[in-house]
Every structure is written in C-alpha cells, then in structure tokens.
Amino acid sequence: MFKEDYKKHYDEIHPSPELVERTKKMALERYQSKTPETQEQEWMEEESYETEKMEYHEEKVIFLEKDKRKILQITAGLAAGIVLVTAGYLFSGTLRQQRDSIGTVAENTIEPTNINVPSSTPSKKEEAHKQEGTKNSGGKKKDGQKAQKSQKLTNALTFLAQMGNEDGVRLDYVSDNLVIFHGNFGILGYNLSSRQLVVQIPAKRYQFPNMWTLETVSVNQEGTKIAWYGAASSNTELDVYDITAGTYSKMDSMEWQEENQNFSSMVSVLGTDADVYSSKATDMCVKLSESRTCQLIYQAPSLSLQASLGIAIVDMEAKTEQIYDVFGSIGRQVAQSYGVSYGGYHNEHGEKIFESKPDGTETPEETTEPEIEPTEDAAATEAPLEATPTPVPEPTENVTKPEVTENSQRLTQSIENIE
Amino acid sequence: MDNKGKTLEECFDAAIKKYGDMVYRIAMNQMKNGSDADDVFQEVFIKWLQHYDKFQSNEHEKAWLIRVTINQCKSILKSSWYSKTDEMKEELENTLVYTDTVQEEGSLSEAVNKLPEKYRIVIHLFYYEELSILQISQALNEKESTIRTQLTRARRKLKQLLKGVEFDV
Incomplete structure (x- = not known):
C-alpha cells in the first residue's frame, strides 16, 4: 500500500522540458568549451x-x-x-x-x-x-617510527588509488594552517606550514561507514577535534579524535553539538x-x-x-x-x-x-x-x-x-x- | 554502452530520456524543493556529459548517476549559504505548532520529507527505484547491514509519522 502510494506520488514528478533544454544547452556548451x-x-x-x-x-x-x-x-x-x-x-x-x-x-x-x-x-x-x-x-627507533608513519600513509594512499572519480574527496575543515579532508581512505589532516600530514585516521581501522558522504565528518571551530559516526557507533554516539592530545573517545552527538560549534x-x-x-x-x-x-x-x-x-x-x-x-x-x-x-x-x-x-x-x-x-x-x-x-x-x-x-x-x- | 554512431546530442537526449526522471526524483527526494532539484539535475547531467564515454555498462552508469546526484545534493545541503537558510527555516518551523504525526491522508510526501536525508534516500531507492539492498549498498557505498538497519529505522519512523493513516509500510 505504501509502495503504491509512494510510487504514485513520485510518478507525477518530472523535470520540466525547459529544464531539460536548459541543461542540454549548458552541458553541451560546457563540453564543447573544453574540446574544440x-x-x-x-x-x-x-x-x-x-x-x-x-x-x-x-x-x-x-x-x-x-x-x-x-x-x-x-x-x-x-x-x-x-x-x-x-x-x-x-x-x-x-x-x-x-x-x-x-x-x-x-x-x-x-x-x-x-x-x-x-x-x-x-x-x-x-x-x-x-x-x-x-x-x-636511536637509529632503530627512528627507523621504526618512520616505517610506522610510512605504513599509515601507504594505507591511505592505497585507498586513494582505488578510488574512482565519483568517490571524491571532501574538505572538512580549513584554517590558515590546517586542512582536514576525508575520502574512502579515511580522514587526513595536512599542516600547511610544515607541509606534513599531521592527522591520519585510516578508514579500515576505525570502520568508517560511509566516508564519501559529507555529513559523516565534522570538525569543531578551532580545528582541534574531529567527530564521525563509526560503524560501532549508535545514531546518538560519535567517535571523536582529539588532534592535540592524539586520543580517541566517544561522545554523545547532542553533547558534541552543544560543546563544539561545527565548522561549516x-x-x-x-x-x-x-x-x-x-x-x-x-x-x-x-x-x-x-x-x-x-x-x-x-x-x-x-x-x-x-x-x-x-x-x-x-x-x-x-x-x-x-x-x-x-x-x-x-x-x-x-x-x-x-x-x-x-x-x-x-x-x-x-x-x-x-x-x-x-x-x-x-x-x-x-x-x-x-x-x-x-x-x-x-x-x-x-x-x-x-x-x-x-x-x-x-x-x-x-x-x-x-x-x-x-x-x-x-x-x-x-x-x-x-x- | 552502445553510443556508437550517435551524435553527442543524441547520446545526451537518450540519457535524459532514460535517467532524467530518476535523477530529478532523487534530487526532489533529497532537496525537497523544485528549484534546488533543478540545480542538482543540471549539475549532474553536465558532469554526465564529461564522463559519458567512460561507463562500462548501463548498471555502472545508473549507479554512477545515483551516486553523483546524492553527492551533489549533499554538497548543496552542506554549503554555508544553505545551512544558514536552513537554520532560518528551522527557526521558523520551531515557532509553528509542531504536529508529531501526519493526520491527513495524502500527506505521504510530507511524512517522507520529515525523515532524515539518509533514510529518505534509502526509502526512495528501495520502494521507488526498486533496487535491492545489495544494489543500494553499492550505490551508496555502504555496508548491506547498514542499509538494512537504515531501512528498518526509516520504516519505523514512517509508521510513527503516519499514525492513523492506513499505510502498510
């Protein structure tokens, strides 16, 4: 019953012929402007x-x-x-x-x-x-750290490499110093001054459910905390990563919204x-x-x-x-x-x-x-x-x-x- | 993908004919208003033309279009301008008397529009586009279990919203 009514409702929705014409004109213009x-x-x-x-x-x-x-x-x-x-x-x-x-x-x-x-x-x-x-x-120790860091980046890059155009990469936060973005590979933060990746949260490890959606990741106004809905999270609970402390925690989504004004x-x-x-x-x-x-x-x-x-x-x-x-x-x-x-x-x-x-x-x-x-x-x-x-x-x-x-x-x- | 021998315009017309309604309906489902849906529709088909020769199959093309449409909707919904106007809209709605359930018959769309975006799209793809859970999970890049949960929750919410109205969800 619901299905029929729902279908009936949406059956009546069509793009107008003017819209189709306009779209066609724009698309062809845009296409041709790149090809001739x-x-x-x-x-x-x-x-x-x-x-x-x-x-x-x-x-x-x-x-x-x-x-x-x-x-x-x-x-x-x-x-x-x-x-x-x-x-x-x-x-x-x-x-x-x-x-x-x-x-x-x-x-x-x-x-x-x-x-x-x-x-x-x-x-x-x-x-x-x-x-x-x-x-x-301490050469060995440094080498070990470097290898670990390299491994994390490798994982991220492998994900990046497997992505298609339609997957996209999304910006989450930008300040004069820090750019945070996410894709199917996870969340990455890049420091513009040191030109290094300073935040690396691989998707697989933290089970991001759907990295390409924009609403998945939110960053607070100061750019110090990143929150997302992990696979293990309920609808009301968020996984939170504190960039300065380098720690992970869980937080109630309402609490997050009250405490942190989302960057948008x-x-x-x-x-x-x-x-x-x-x-x-x-x-x-x-x-x-x-x-x-x-x-x-x-x-x-x-x-x-x-x-x-x-x-x-x-x-x-x-x-x-x-x-x-x-x-x-x-x-x-x-x-x-x-x-x-x-x-x-x-x-x-x-x-x-x-x-x-x-x-x-x-x-x-x-x-x-x-x-x-x-x-x-x-x-x-x-x-x-x-x-x-x-x-x-x-x-x-x-x-x-x-x-x-x-x-x-x-x-x-x-x-x-x-x- | 059989585009051989067709002009660019013919390819475009065929795609609009085949997928135009689907794209527009998804856009309407997500944006909830015609003018934004128009914008999404335009952007999606402009992008389509830039990739039209790269699709491996009709299924690939359809899944791509669904995905790009949803991404485009989300981009607009996430934009600062939209979030500001959305806040205003919310404030306005808060000043009005809020009814917990949809009382009148025929306000099915109203009930669906009250669902969060992620539930709306799952409902739409499942009931209207008649995609399987697996297909939806592929189109939305989600796990099957996630889609199943979202569908169950969406149905539950719809049941609450459509209380008193005979909809067998």
Missing part, C-alpha cells in the same frame, strides 16, 4: 609547458579565463626564448626530485613563496647531520573566479577570507593518469595561488611496498615523479605532461607578478644524469623550428 581546441592545446602544452613550469617555480601562478587561451598561442613565440633558459633549470629540477624521493615522507620540497612558512626541506648539511645522528643513537563554511566554486579546477577538483571550497579560498585538487587514477591529491589556496584578488601536494614524493614507497600497478604520483608542479618501467625498476621522468594546469592566463606569461625565481638546487652525488627522452627531443626540435 584539444589538439591545439595539446600542442600548446608541449610547447609552453616549460614556461609553465618556470612560473610554477616562481609560485606566481595565475588562473585565467578559458577564452584567453588563444592569446597563449601568440605568446608561444615569446615563450620559446624562456624555454632555452628552462632547459637547464629543468635538469636541475629533475635532480632535485630524485634526491627528494630517496628519503622524504609526505613532505613537499618546494615551498610556496608568497606565504611566510618555514621550509621543511632540510639542507644538505642538516640531512647529513640527521643521517649521522640516526646512525649513532563550504561554498561552491562553480561559476566563481575561484573555479579554475572544476574538472580536476571537488567543486566545493572553503573561504579563508573574502578573496582567498581553499580547494582540493584530486585526480583519480586512470590508465593514463596517476592518482594525485593537492590543496590549492587561491587568492582571487591577487590572482595567485599556492599548490600544496599532499601525496607527492612518497609515491615510490607505495609502489615499492604494495606493487601498485601505477608508478607514482605527481608533485605540486604536476610532474610525474616516477614511471614504472617494464623491468620493474623506477626512474624519475625528465619531462611529463602537467597534470594540474593552473596557468591558463596569457597575463601570466606577459607580466608575471613579483616573479621571484626559486634558487636552483645543486645536484647531489647519488643521482645519475637522466637520459634524453622523446619529449625533450621534441622540445629541442620545436625550439629549433621557432628559431
């Missing part, structure tokens, strides 16, 4: 990627409207000059990636310049000192100036201020693309952004320990760090297609704002000279053609 210049764009990406990379390093990445892309073609000639400079720069950048990949766990190596944060990348001396210290005292300032970026990653990101962002937003950039793994997850802080007024890579240099560890079929992850510059070789060995790639394309504005090439090039790191002794790839050959050829 695909070939040209591909060419442009190959040609101007080096320029983009340089801009990335300057951390003055400007996001632009799609209709300005054509201007980029005109500036391609200008860009060619810069490419020559970049060729040398590229080489040193590759070396740096290789160096970083050896011992870094969830740390980014290139710090954003327009935010005053201390670099978490140890200098060569510090690294040497660290290594010496590890050898001399999620807004949609669709159609706003901050909508620069709609195809590669969750369409929700958190406003840090009137002009600054925080957004997650997520790439689900596919046949041609590696999984990656980044945090973008977009300043709409200054038209700049900073990209923090959450899963970057630890891709190799994942690949090694789990034998995951895809070879690695991208760093914050959209560069693929590792590529699986048929024989199972992995070597850094010299040039790859940028996965994240924040620079689409011609203005970025014409007049970079307060461009301050990052100092070129010196190569370490361990690394070997990478082989010349097809991409670099093509690049050289194209430079010659332009000249």
Whole structure:
C-alpha cells in the first residue's frame, strides 16, 4: 500500500522540458568549451609547458579565463626564448626530485613563496647531520617510527588509488594552517606550514561507514577535534579524535553539538573566479577570507593518469595561488611496498615523479605532461607578478644524469623550428 | 554502452530520456524543493556529459548517476549559504505548532520529507527505484547491514509519522 502510494506520488514528478533544454544547452556548451581546441592545446602544452613550469617555480601562478587561451598561442613565440633558459633549470629540477624521493615522507620540497612558512626541506648539511645522528643513537627507533608513519600513509594512499572519480574527496575543515579532508581512505589532516600530514585516521581501522558522504565528518571551530559516526557507533554516539592530545573517545552527538560549534563554511566554486579546477577538483571550497579560498585538487587514477591529491589556496584578488601536494614524493614507497600497478604520483608542479618501467625498476621522468594546469592566463606569461625565481638546487652525488627522452627531443626540435 | 554512431546530442537526449526522471526524483527526494532539484539535475547531467564515454555498462552508469546526484545534493545541503537558510527555516518551523504525526491522508510526501536525508534516500531507492539492498549498498557505498538497519529505522519512523493513516509500510 505504501509502495503504491509512494510510487504514485513520485510518478507525477518530472523535470520540466525547459529544464531539460536548459541543461542540454549548458552541458553541451560546457563540453564543447573544453574540446574544440584539444589538439591545439595539446600542442600548446608541449610547447609552453616549460614556461609553465618556470612560473610554477616562481609560485606566481595565475588562473585565467578559458577564452584567453588563444592569446597563449601568440605568446608561444615569446615563450620559446624562456624555454632555452628552462632547459637547464629543468635538469636541475629533475635532480632535485630524485634526491627528494630517496628519503622524504609526505613532505613537499618546494615551498610556496608568497606565504611566510618555514621550509621543511632540510639542507644538505642538516640531512647529513640527521643521517649521522640516526646512525649513532636511536637509529632503530627512528627507523621504526618512520616505517610506522610510512605504513599509515601507504594505507591511505592505497585507498586513494582505488578510488574512482565519483568517490571524491571532501574538505572538512580549513584554517590558515590546517586542512582536514576525508575520502574512502579515511580522514587526513595536512599542516600547511610544515607541509606534513599531521592527522591520519585510516578508514579500515576505525570502520568508517560511509566516508564519501559529507555529513559523516565534522570538525569543531578551532580545528582541534574531529567527530564521525563509526560503524560501532549508535545514531546518538560519535567517535571523536582529539588532534592535540592524539586520543580517541566517544561522545554523545547532542553533547558534541552543544560543546563544539561545527565548522561549516563550504561554498561552491562553480561559476566563481575561484573555479579554475572544476574538472580536476571537488567543486566545493572553503573561504579563508573574502578573496582567498581553499580547494582540493584530486585526480583519480586512470590508465593514463596517476592518482594525485593537492590543496590549492587561491587568492582571487591577487590572482595567485599556492599548490600544496599532499601525496607527492612518497609515491615510490607505495609502489615499492604494495606493487601498485601505477608508478607514482605527481608533485605540486604536476610532474610525474616516477614511471614504472617494464623491468620493474623506477626512474624519475625528465619531462611529463602537467597534470594540474593552473596557468591558463596569457597575463601570466606577459607580466608575471613579483616573479621571484626559486634558487636552483645543486645536484647531489647519488643521482645519475637522466637520459634524453622523446619529449625533450621534441622540445629541442620545436625550439629549433621557432628559431 | 552502445553510443556508437550517435551524435553527442543524441547520446545526451537518450540519457535524459532514460535517467532524467530518476535523477530529478532523487534530487526532489533529497532537496525537497523544485528549484534546488533543478540545480542538482543540471549539475549532474553536465558532469554526465564529461564522463559519458567512460561507463562500462548501463548498471555502472545508473549507479554512477545515483551516486553523483546524492553527492551533489549533499554538497548543496552542506554549503554555508544553505545551512544558514536552513537554520532560518528551522527557526521558523520551531515557532509553528509542531504536529508529531501526519493526520491527513495524502500527506505521504510530507511524512517522507520529515525523515532524515539518509533514510529518505534509502526509502526512495528501495520502494521507488526498486533496487535491492545489495544494489543500494553499492550505490551508496555502504555496508548491506547498514542499509538494512537504515531501512528498518526509516520504516519505523514512517509508521510513527503516519499514525492513523492506513499505510502498510
């Protein structure tokens, strides 16, 4: 009886023909706006990627409207000059990636310049000192901790890698220093200053029932406590993790609501100036201020693309952004320990760090297609704002000279053609 | 997925014809109002067009659409603007006399709308879309046991709300 009545009620609900027409028009427009210049764009990406990379390093990445892309073609000639400079720069950048990949766990190596944060990348001396210290005292203990930490991250990454586009990753909390988000892998908190994962709550261990739903996770206003409904929780009881104390507890949901004002300032970026990653990101962002937003950039793994997850802080007024890579240099560890079929992850510059070789060995790639394309504005090439090039790191002794790839050959050829 | 030989527009029309009502009804079920459901509908099919050639089967496509629709609804419900207006709505409702049960016949939708979102969607997928518990659990990425519990609780709540009205839930 209920079923029939329910069906009868919903049978009368249909989308209006106007809505269907409007949707069709919008969808086709949106689709076509991305496809017509695909070939040209591909060419442009190959040609101007080096320029983009340089801009990335300057951390003055400007996001632009799609209709300005054509201007980029005109500036391609200008860009060619810069490419020559970049060729040398590229080489040193590759070396740096290789160096970083050896011992870094969830740390980014290139710090954003327009935010005053201390670099978490140890200098060569510090690294040497660290290594010496590890050898001399408590080395095993540190190694054990590192392995444990690495294992946790590996679990999270494996989940991330298994996710599809439709699963998504959700932002839960953002402050100037901390970004908390969740996905099927669990809950993770990323410290923007130290550029490290500071909260890791794997889904499997704590039995999250349904990680992709937004309402599952809530964070208090101060960003010190995270609450969720675990599988063992009843409808009125929440699992709570205290970030500062590092402890787990249970709490009555009413009590949680009374004690903690939930953080909720999620807004949609669709159609706003901050909508620069709609195809590669969750369409929700958190406003840090009137002009600054925080957004997650997520790439689900596919046949041609590696999984990656980044945090973008977009300043709409200054038209700049900073990209923090959450899963970057630890891709190799994942690949090694789990034998995951895809070879690695991208760093914050959209560069693929590792590529699986048929024989199972992995070597850094010299040039790859940028996965994240924040620079689409011609203005970025014409007049970079307060461009301050990052100092070129010196190569370490361990690394070997990478082989010349097809991409670099093509690049050289194209430079010659332009000249 | 047989999209071969079809133009993009034809593919889109076929998808709307096949899944348009389903998407819109789920959106209505979650959002409880037409204008928000319209927004959800638009966003879902815009996203669909970006993935239309990637679906492996009709089942995959349907499950994807259900999931994306619900995600889109949740995104809107979670937005700060919506939560603010929702608070206002709640305040307004609190000032009105609240009836614990739905007295009038024909107010089935009202009763269903009083259920929490997670119960509403389970009820809808089970009774309207006639999905099995397993299918619902896959579409919602939940365990089967969770869906079963939610369905039982939803029925129980509906029974309370529909007290005095002859609905065999």
